[in-house]
Amino acid sequence: MDWGTELWDQCDIIDKHTQSGLDLVDKYVKFVKERTEIEQNYAKQLRNLTKKYSPKRGSKEEQECRFSNHQAFLDILNEMNDYAGQRELIAENMMINICIELTKYLQELKQERKTHLLEAKKAQQSLEGTFKQLDNSKKRFEREWREAEKAAQHAEKTDQDLNATKADVEKAKQQAHMRTHIAEECKNDYALQLQKYNKEQNQFYFTEMPLIFNRLQDMDERRIKMLAQGYILFADTERHVMPIIGKCLEGISRAGTNVNERNDSLVLIEQHKSGFERPGDVEFEDYSQGINRASSDSSLSTPKGPLELLSKNKNKTFRLFNKKSKLPSTSPSPLSTPPNPSPANGPPSPKFGRDPLSYCLKEINKTVKPRISSFRTLKKTPVDTEGFTHLPPEQRRKRLQQKIDDISKELQKETDQSEALDKMKDVYEKNPQMGDPASLAPQITQTAQNMERLRGELNKYESWLAEAGGRGDSIRYSTHSMNNNGAPNPSRTAHKTAGNCKMQS
Numbered sequence: 001m002d003w004g005t006e007l008w009d010q011c012d013i014i015d016k017h018t019q020s021g022l023d024l025v026d027k028y029v030k031f032v033k034e035r036t037e038i039e040q041n042y043a044k045q046l047r048n049l050t051k052k053y054s055p056k057r058g059s060k061e062e063q064e065c066r067f068s069n070h071q072a073f074l075d076i077l078n079e080m081n082d083y084a085g086q087r088e089l090i091a092e093n094m095m096i097n098i099c100i101e102l103t104k105y106l107q108e109l110k111q112e113r114k115t116h117l118l119e120a121k122k123a124q125q126s127l128e129g130t131f132k133q134l135d136n137s138k139k140r141f142e143r144e145w146r147e148a149e150k151a152a153q154h155a156e157k158t159d160q161d162l163n164a165t166k167a168d169v170e171k172a173k174q175q176a177h178m179r180t181h182i183a184e185e186c187k188n189d190y191a192l193q194l195q196k197y198n199k200e201q202n203q204f205y206f207t208e209m210p211l212i213f214n215r216l217q218d219m220d221e222r223r224i225k226m227l228a229q230g231y232i233l234f235a236d237t238e239r240h241v242m243p244i245i246g247k248c249l250e251g252i253s254r255a256g257t258n259v260n261e262r263n264d265s266l267v268l269i270e271q272h273k274s275g276f277e278r279p280g281d282v283e284f285e286d287y288s289q290g291i292n293r294a295s296s297d298s299s300l301s302t303p304k305g306p307l308e309l310l311s312k313n314k315n316k317t318f319r320l321f322n323k324k325s326k327l328p329s330t331s332p333s334p335l336s337t338p339p340n341p342s343p344a345n346g347p348p349s350p351k352f353g354r355d356p357l358s359y360c361l362k363e364i365n366k367t368v369k370p371r372i373s374s375f376r377t378l379k380k381t382p383v384d385t386e387g388f389t390h391l392p393p394e395q396r397r398k399r400l401q402q403k404i405d406d407i408s409k410e411l412q413k414e415t416d417q418s419e420a421l422d423k424m425k426d427v428y429e430k431n432p433q434m435g436d437p438a439s440l441a442p443q444i445t446q447t448a449q450n451m452e453r454l455r456g457e458l459n460k461y462e463s464w465l466a467e468a469g470g471r472g473d474s475i476r477y478s479t480h481s482m483n484n485n486g487a488p489n490p491s492r493t494a495h496k497t498a499g500n501c502k503m504q505s
Helices: 011-053 060-066 068-160 166-257 261-272 287-292 306-313 315-322 356-379 393-430 437-471 490-504
Strands: none
Touching (some): 068 166
16 A cells, blocks of 8 residues: 555645654654763763762872772772763764764755655646646637527528628628637637646546655655664664673672772781880889888889880880980989988978879979970981881881882893893994994993992892891880989990980991
8 A cells, every 4th residue: 555546635644744754853863962962961970070089199099099998989980980981972872873864864855855745746736737728728618609609699580580681691600600610619629628638637646646645655664764773773872882881880899899808907007017016014103112211222213204105106206216315304303303311200201291192293294294395306307218217117127128129120120231231242342343342331331330329229228128127026115214313224224225226327
């Protein structure tokens, strides 16, 4: 079944239907364009989101990427960035394969439809022109035939009139004959026009218009087929990137799976382990014995320096203190001043009053404050970072080992270059035409100097590493005790001075 046969009389319906189909294509193209804009905006927002949460170069967040949970978040951001790229690819493919192609095809269909409708209009106008000629010939035949009848009636009436002359009768008969002849000619012309019109009408309804309608039908079916392919491409465009999107989602899941909470804890230990030992217990300082004794030559030692108490959780502070060969305050503190002697069985010294504990606490506070200020002054002094002595022992060993590895790589590189230069020099000496051996002398000298410098640095850092490794984990917070006369304990002072000498080297 086709339009030319079944819809031969529905030209207006076919016209509206084909126009509606083209409007649908145009509407679908606009729909896909808006969809691509949504995809592009979505991808842009995703990229801005990942950029917003991505760590900047040199930031604290970038340094924390050694932790698996931080690295997993970075992996998620990277996968989301790739996901945004796939959304952009969807928008691009939809624009190229659907919007541009359908728009181009739509213009062709509009032009084809216009051509077919113009042909139909032309055929219609031709048929209407033929019909107009037929109508004119018919009206002329009708008019001339009536005139011929009137002329015949007039001739017959004149012939029967007794008063009419022979000439009048003859004239009337000639007039009637002429009118009849003209009517016959109009009749023949009308018959010819009718035959022509019927032939043209038959061709119009059975040949021309069915052919035009069938062409419009074929055009509309091709439009529908193309539009259906556009519908399929709408889904296929996204389906084609689904495997990659699936990989992005798998990457996000894999990032979560790769998180290792235990390893993160170990990484934190590796990064920040100081190597110091925990401080020992604070010894009890029994002042009551000094009050009850008559002599100040007590064998009990004074309490440990307040700086050790302050450095419990301040590793850097402890190390800065150890760099000094003497205590920050060498003058006898109020704590080290021997109490006034009193009789063995006499009353306690008036200086203590009735509450010796309160007095002791006051004296401790007096001692701590000035030492804190002097200790902060020590922290402001510049430190030598070349040997990483400003770092805790464990971190220092790691940095020294890393430095040794870097120097070893550079030294190996210079060694390889030196061997290559020696071989090249040997080749030049055997084959002078290839080059002058003397031209390699500056490079050989420079390489030798570099190797000598690197060996010196390597020995220096290896000695520092040996020193740091010799101390190992045996470093403890030193407990400096003083005797009752306010002088440092000789054995402890000697130990402390030796440790400081090692660190200053």
